[in-house]
Amino acid sequence: MTAYLDLLMFAALIVAIMSGFPVAFSIAGVAVFFAYLGWWLGVMDISLLGAFGQRVFGLISNQVLIAIPLFVLMGALLEKSRIAEDLLETMGRTFGQLRGGLGISVVLVGALLAASTGIVGATVVAMGMIALPTMLRAGYNPRISAGIVCTAGTLGQIIPPSTLLIILADVMSNAYQQAQYEQGKFAVEALSVGQFFAAALIPGLVLVSLYLLYVLIHGALRPQDMPPADLSLAKPSRSEILAVIIPPVLLIFAVLGSILGGLATPTEAAAVGAVGALLMSGARLGQHRKIILTAAIALIVLAIAAGVFPVRLQRNDLGLGSYIAGASYIALAALGLLGLLAALRNVLRERVVHDAVTSTMTMTAMIFATILAAGMFSLVFIGLGGEDRVAHWLANLPGGATGALLVTMLIVFVMGFFLDFVEISVIVLPLVTPTLILLGHDPIWLGVILAINLQTSFLTPPFGFSLFYLRGAAPPEITTGHIYQGVLPFIGLQAIGVCVVWFWPSIATWLPSVMF
Template identity: 80%
Template sequence: MMENLDLIMFAALIAVILLGFPVAFSIAGVAVVFAYFGWALGAMDITLLGAFSQRVFGLISNQVLIAIPLFVLMGALLEKSRIAEELLDTMGRAFGQLHGGLGISVILVGALLAASTGIVGATVVAMGLIALPTMLRAGYDPRVASGIVCTAGTLGQIIPPSTLLIILADVMSNAYQQAQYEQGKFAVEALSVGQFFAAALVPGLVLVCLYLVYVLLRGWIRPDEMPGISTEGRRPDRAEVLSAVIPPILLIFAVLGSILGGIATPTEAASVGAIGALLMAGARSPENRRLILVGAAGLIALAIAAGLFPVRLQRSDITLPATLMGGLYVVLTVIGLVGVFTALRNTLGTRIMHGAVTSTLTMTAMIFATILAAGMFSLVFIGLGGEERIAHWLANLPGGATGALLVTMLIVFFLGFFLDFVEISVIVLPLVTPSLILLGHDPIWLGIILAINLQTSFLTPPFGFSLFYLRGAAPKEVTTGHIYRGVIPFIGLQALGVALVWFFPALATWLPAAIF
């Protein structure tokens, strides 16, 4: 029993989570109990837990993870201000007359919301409340409609900016550095969130294309399952489409463009996104809308001008033109601040900000509590010899590096039936990824292929989170069986996406290599 205590510990964790206890407390509780068992049986040196305080300090001082609450706030503001609803309504009326047109609009909106919010739960619930009833009224098969809504909502996990990618970048960077230390290198390289954002962009768009092709083909082969609807008199004109689509696209460009262009770190870009979402939410109210738009224009002009003509006012040899430009930048900053404070007042008056901050606090606390608990769990697991067991096991699997990765992918896929992506990312991946990197796998490619696999965990019955989100928001005529059966074809498309990235690694490695 003593030599298998690490395996028993992992099995106990899954059992406790399935019993319904809060995840963070389950992870930490199992870790404490098995630390005591290991110490009592002489299988573990209890002083190893002294390193937990270092892990706590490392977490709260991690500059990368600060981006998480800012990106969550950005998404919560867009969701609470009903910008997602306007997008869905406009795109639905634009494509609704086609067979499968409503499904196309839901996937396109899901991709836009993924790139501007990254919050799966909010996106699935919003589309479940707005798009799903419309699709059912149009005569869509409940299974097809449910599958489309669930899948489009999970795009927020793979299309940057994504909470999954931020956590995964931190995990993979630590694993890469650990692998380099084990190879005897002391001048180690680190991986950035920007590299993972760039790497995930093309695979994310490939998945969107796969979904669109599937919906178009199914609408053509079985038109009775996805009929077109009459939009005469309700079709949006060009101005309406542009007014609904351009603000989220500008926000996406500001956030991803600043990261991929090397202008800002992910944390700085997340703050840009949060301010942009605040301005968009504030401009929804007619009160002082023009002032907010002028403030937004001032900030955009400031960002462009400062990027093209940087000014250092503290220099002793500053010229008169540079001084004048600096004065202009100060004026633009004041104009932008007036717009931001006006938007803040509007969102506080309509209580949009209250709901957004509450959602941000809840989700951020859940994520960081889980990461902290996972730090305790991994310490105990390592103390019980689990890390050496996994490294030995992966190194001796048939098929070498390919066989080890294939088995890891299957394990991660099946764990997705029971665990959330956060638990898998911070508990399982730190244990296996250093060994996989040592076996020769590119860390960025490895991270993206695991990310697509983890995205599937939101869709896999019986515990896929997207399925539960939709179950809570769906009309009564949509049963749990409809939802489960509806996502099965899309799980197959996810597997196809993994295969494409597996056999064509350039899909994930070309863009980060070109930019960074």
Template identity: 75%
Template sequence: MTEYLDILMFGALMVAILSGFPVSFSIAGVAVAFAYLGWMNGVMDVSLLGALGQRAYGLIGNQVLIAIPVFVLMGAILEKSRIAEVLLDTMGRSFGQLRGGLGISVVLVGALLAASTGIVGATVVAMGLIALPTMLKAGYKPSLAAGIVCTAGTLGQIIPPSTLLIILADVMSNSYQQAQYEQGKFSVEALSVGQFFAAAIIPGLMLVVLYLLYILIRGYLRPQDMPAADLGLEKPTRAEVLGAILPPVLLIFSVLGAILGGIATPTEAASVGAIGALLMAGRKIGINPKMILLGAGALVLLGVLSGVFPVRLQRADASVLHWAIGAAYAVMSLIGAYAVFLALRAGIRGKIVQEALDSTLTMTAMIFATILAAGFFSLVFIGLGGEERVAHLLENLPGGPNGALLFVMIFVFVLGFFLDFVEISVIVLPLVAPSLILMGHDPIWLGILLAINLQTSFLTPPFGFSLFYLRAAAPKEVTTGQIYQGVIPFIGLQAIGVLLVWSLPFLATWLPSVIF
């Protein structure tokens, strides 16, 4: 029995998590229990646990994961500023007259919110409260309307900037380095968050296109499922459309452009995004829009000009021109700082900042506690021989590298029915990814395949988080069974997305190879 302790440990973890006990404590508790069992039965060297302190220190000082709380804060501020409502109203009036037009608008708004907030729960709840009643009033089939809202909300996991992609970048980079060490290379390469953000852009947009095509085709074949909406609303003017879409698009370009252009690290770009989100929130809660635009313009101009014409006034050979440029930069800084101050003061008075900080703290604590507990779990699992068992299993599967990858993808998909993406990412993937990379799979391509697969875990019953979020926000006439039924076609579209990226690897590898 002792030779199967590693397998029993994984089974015990599943039971503990499904029991409803807090996840991080479940993972750590199972690790403690099996470390003791392994030591008592003489199959584990307990001195391995001496590495726990190093793992905790490494987590706290991890430069990649520091970006998570700042990106979460950016999304939380945008969520509290009710930007989703304006987007949904504008897009709904733009496309509502088409068959499936409201569905199209929900998917497009989901993509915009994904690229600006990246928070699945906030997006699903916002669209469940605003768009779902409108779709039902227009005569949409309830299950289809629920499926569209759930699926559009999950785009925040694959379209950057995304918490999932940041965690995956760290996991895959560590696995890639481990694989290089095992190949005898001691001058190892690392992977960056920017590479994974770049790799996810085309697959993320591809999924959006798949959803839109499905809605258009189904609207043509079964118009009774999604009739054109005649809600008596005027089409928005061009100024309204630009006013709703332009701010989040500019925020997306400033954040992703800074990362992909090599101007800023993900953490620095996330800080830019948080300031941009604060300014957008200020515009929504009554600050003079001209002041917000002036401040945002000054900060953007300062960032661009200081990169093109850097000034170092401490140098002895600084000329009058240098001092003049420095003075202009100082004025831009003051204008930007004043706009940020106004937005921050209004945000504090309106309780937006406090609520955003509270939700950021809660989510960040959950993610980091899970990662820390998973480090403990993996140490014990390795000590019980689990890593060798996993590597041996993958190497001896029929079909070679592709057979091993297919097994892992199916295994991750099944785990997604029961576990959260954070748990799968930090517990399961570090055990299987090094072996898959050693078999010859490109780590970035592999990471994007797994990201799409993990995105699906938000839609798969019984524990898909998007389903829970929508159940809480949906009207009472929409049943849980209808929500489950509605996501089934979109799970099939996710599978098609995985197959497309698998068969056409350049979809994930081309953009990072060009940029980096």
């Protein structure tokens, strides 16, 4: 039995998580139990657990992962201030009079919210509460409605900025460095979050296109499932459409543009996003709107001007133009600060910031506790010989590198039925990705194809998280059966998306190769 203690440990982990006990405590508890069991049976050196302190320090000093709470805060502010509701309502009136028009608007809004929030739960719940009743009133088939809302909400996992991509970038970078060490390279290269954001952008848009194509074809073949919305609803004017679309699009450009353009690190861009979301929320809530909008323009001008003509006032060789520019920058910064204070006053008065910070702390604590517990689990798993077993098993599978990746994708897909993407990313992937990279797979392409697979885990019954989010927010006439049946075609579209990236790797690798 001692020879298979690592496999028993993995089986015990799945049982513990399935029991409903908090995930982080389940992972850590299983790790501690098997560490002492292995020590008692004489198959593990217990002193290996001393490395856990280094892993904790490495986590809390990781500059990349600091971006996670900032991106979560950005999304929470946009959701709590009801900006998502305005976007859905306006887009629904824009496309609603087409066959499948409401479905098209939900997919497009899902893509916009994904690129500006990156939070799946908030997006699914918001659209479940707003779009789903509208679709049902318009006569949409309940299964189709539930499937569209559920799937559009999960786009936040693959379209950057996304917490999944940030975690995956960290995991894949570590795996890539480990693979280089094993190849005898000591001047190792690292991978950045920006590279993974760039790599996931086109595949994310491919998935959006597949969803839209499916909605249009289904609406044409079975118009009774997706009739036009109420014709009495007035179409929004161009100014109304621009008013709800331009702010999130500007936020997307500010965040993604600064990362992909090399102007800011993901953490700095996440801070920009959080500030932008605060200004948008403050403007949405009414008072001092002109001051807030002026401040937003001032900060945009400041960012562009400081990038084009940087000034360092501590130098003693500056000319008159530099002093004038410096004074202008200080004035723009002061105006921006005034607008931020006005926005903060609005969101504090409406208690938006209280709810946003609470949900941010809850989600951040869950993610980081899981990563910490996974660090303990992987240490014990390595101590019991599990890493060597996995590497040997993958290297000796029939089909070589392709066979190993196919089996890994299948395992990740099946685990997605039971585990969250965080657990799979920080427990399973560090064990298999170094071997897959050593077998010759491009780490960035590998990360993207795994990200699409992990996104599918949100949709797969019985434990897909998006299914639970929608079940909690859906009206009573939507049953669990409707939700499960509705997502099945979209799981097939996800599989097509994986195949597209598999057979045309340049879809994932071209943009990062050009930009980095």
